[in-house]
């Protein structure tokens with residue numbers, strides 16, 4: 001369960017729905033079968049849903065792992081080059097994982 005909050009707003013255009021502009025202020029999450037979580041936002045005008053990404057247990061573990069490595073970057077006694085390399089590696093794994101889960105969900109399996 002994620003307790004993260006994203007309070008930043010970002011402008012978006014509802015290009016798959018009503019074509020109006022709106023502010024995205026935070027993402028919503030929905031639980032899907034198979035312990036998959038969908039992170040998404042909706043257009044306030046027409047309620048069209050835009051999926052940011054999907055995660056499963058494996059991806060969420062990687063997200064927890066990357067946060068631990070990122071805290072190392074604030075520690076001057078840690079090898080920064082090595083920590084940065086780890087962050088990059090985990091980022092790539094997270095991206096691959098999100099793509100994998102999206103294929104499963106949107107492929108209708």
Ligand SMILES: [Zn+2]
Pocket residue numbers: 014017018019020043044045046047048
């Ligand atoms: Zn819309």
